[in-house]
Amino acid sequence: MGEAVTPALSFEHVTKRYVYSHLGRDTVTRGIEDLDLAIAQGGALGLLGLNGSGKTTTMKLALGLLTPTSGAVRVFGAAAGTPETHRAMGYLPELPYFYPFLTPTETLDLFGRLSGLSAAELAERVPAALAQVGLAQARERRLSQFSKGMLQRVGMAQAILHDPRLLLLDEPVSGLDPLAISEFRALLVALRERGKALLVSSHSISEVERVCDRAAILVEGRLVRIVEQADWAGSAGRLEELFVETVRSHGAPA
Numbered sequence: 001m002g003e004a005v006t007p008a009l010s011f012e013h014v015t016k017r018y019v020y021s022h023l024g025r026d027t028v029t030r031g032i033e034d035l036d037l038a039i040a041q042g043g044a045l046g047l048l049g050l051n052g053s054g055k056t057t058t059m060k061l062a063l064g065l066l067t068p069t070s071g072a073v074r075v076f077g078a079a080a081g082t083p084e085t086h087r088a089m090g091y092l093p094e095l096p097y098f099y100p101f102l103t104p105t106e107t108l109d110l111f112g113r114l115s116g117l118s119a120a121e122l123a124e125r126v127p128a129a130l131a132q133v134g135l136a137q138a139r140e141r142r143l144s145q146f147s148k149g150m151l152q153r154v155g156m157a158q159a160i161l162h163d164p165r166l167l168l169l170d171e172p173v174s175g176l177d178p179l180a181i182s183e184f185r186a187l188l189v190a191l192r193e194r195g196k197a198l199l200v201s202s203h204s205i206s207e208v209e210r211v212c213d214r215a216a217i218l219v220e221g222r223l224v225r226i227v228e229q230a231d232w233a234g235s236a237g238r239l240e241e242l243f244v245e246t247v248r249s250h251g252a253p254a
Contacts, residue, residue: 008197014071031057046208049218096155100144148175
């Protein structure tokens with residue numbers, strides 16, 4: 001038997017609790033509880049759940065922005081939140097913010113330098129990334145002139161600029177028109193074909209259905225079900241049915 005391949009991202013019995021202090025009293029709330037989950041290299045996992053289910057906490061733990069209360073989060077086998085793991089991942093937040101007085105080219109140049117790319121690498125990768133997200137013709141326009149959908153494209157360009165092996169995408173099609181959604185979907189499929197791993201958090205279950213090979217359903221901070229692509233393949237809307245069925249069976253309104 002061959003050696004096991006290290007997962008792109010793993011949560012090993014991870015619990016995150018938030019403690020708030022007010023007037024001498026501590027209030028503890030749960031972010032996620034005993035999350036045990038892994039994404040294979042080249043795999044694509046959709047993260048599904050109602051508001052407050054723990055999706056944002058999960059993303060922040062993977063990025064190293066939060067520290068687990070217990071358990072371990074690893075990126076390609078290394079502890080999350082280190083320079084090494086940051087270089088290995090790209091991140092698209094739900095609401096990316098950029099300096100409005102910059103152009104897409106200037107913005108990517110800034111992010112590329114922060115990521116440690118050389119001038120030669122930037123000269124090659126910036127135009128390529130903008131072309132991949134459909135912004136080649138708008139590369140010298142000020143971001144103050146951009147729509148929300150166009151800013152989302154800039155966000156995607158900065159996420160893929162340094163050629164990461166793992167992409168964390170929070171509502172990647174938010175604000176996009178139908179044509180842009182189709183283009184983004186094709187880009188994500190192409191990235192997967194190049195061996196990139198994807199974690200996609202989205203309320204657009206149909207997009208998860210089209211792009212991912214598995215879906216993890218969170219309810220009130222707990223992972224309650226993993227759905228495999230075979231469970232929804234060939235039946236449009238089936239993943240949404242499974243999601244609604246699952247959250248209702250665990251007492252959550254849907």
